[in-house]
Amino acid sequence: MIQDIAPHQYHTEYNPVPVQDDGVILAYRGRTVLVRLEGEDKSFSYPTYADLADVPAERFRWLFREDDINYFLALEDIPEGRGFAYISINFMRAARPRFQAFAGVAGLSLHNWYSNHRFCGQCGRPMAHSDVERMVYCGHCHTMIYPRICPAVIVAVRNGDKLLVSTYAGREYTRAALIAGFAEVGETIEQTVHREVMEEVGVKVKNLRFYKSQPWCFTDTLLFGFFCDLDGDETLRVDHNELATAQWVERHDLPDDPEQASLTMEMITLFKQGKM
Structure with a gap:
């Protein structure tokens, strides 16, 4: 998944330092980030402070560290040029190097938080x-x-050798998805699973099994992945305000996962391989 960057290490401790020439700069416009594309294999790089030395140092805020590399947020708009251009943050789902792709997504989440709490x-x-x-x-x-951080569930609903697969309504992301939704105030994360499945496709589930979690910084979310089984009638009553489609898909017809970025696709792959 996108946060799995070993042997590199993302440090969460708060130890801000002044920006230096080798400091990596994360600059955003909406949901785009400033990068230089390095080749046809989705490799890229970010600008460093040395590339932007005409911008005063106080216009950058320390964000975090990966290994010994410090990342800084640009507090003013950085123009394109010198080979750098703004591209969609979704590019990072399959970009390389992986540890820098994760940094760009984590930085966007912090950028949004700082911007919304001025x-x-x-x-x-x-x-x-x-x-x-x-x-x-x-x-x-x-x-x-x-x-x-917003807690949410990803739910893989099994029905024998079939898995419940959906696509989102009105979203930029149009590939295969699982049932998902945010926890409400006062409910357990398990209650969220039951409620979201019922609301989105109108079926009941049983045998909930927590699989793993994922920080999904694209949407400031902490995802909780669950496998469960259909409980009763398999007829789907789809809420088309939330989902464009929802259907039972045979194990061998499930899609592959070339990005290896999301908890959703990891769970789909495990079911496809007969491991869950």
């Missing part, structure tokens, strides 16, 4: 940045805000 939601005053942890706070009303 002002206090309680009193409207500008937020300040903590020097010791990743947190913004209001010096007037003392509101403190930490990065928010």
Whole structure:
């Protein structure tokens, strides 16, 4: 999956440092990121501060470290040029090197969080940045805000040798998907599984088995993957506000996974191989 970058290591501890010439710069416009394409195999690179030395150092904010490489967020628009151009963040699903692709997606999630918390939601005053942890706070009303991660489920519903496969309605991503949805306030993650399956396709499930989780920074989400079995009638009543299609697909007809980026496709592949 996209976060599996070993032997490289993504460091979550908050130890900001000043930007240096070799600091990697992550610059975003909406859901696009500034990169230089290096070849036809989806290899790429980001600009470093040395490439953008005409921009004052205070216009960059430290984000995180991978191995010994520090990544910084551009706080102002960086123009295209010098071989760099903005491309869709979805490019990172299959881009190489993998550890840098994950950095670009994680950086987008933090960029969105910083952008959405420039002002206090309680009193409207500008937020300040903590020097010791990743947190913004209001010096007037003392509101403190930490990065928010939304819990959601990915559900592989089995029906003998068939798997319930869907496609999303109104989404940029149009490939095969599983039933998915966000947890609501006050419900367990297992209750989310039952509710989302019933809401989206109108069937009941049983024998829930947690498989694994994935930080899906494309949507600021922490995904919980579950396998389960159909419980009763297999007739699907599809909510077309959420799903374009939903159908039972035989094991041997399931799609391959060339990207190897998502928990969804890993779970589909395991079922296809008869391992789940």
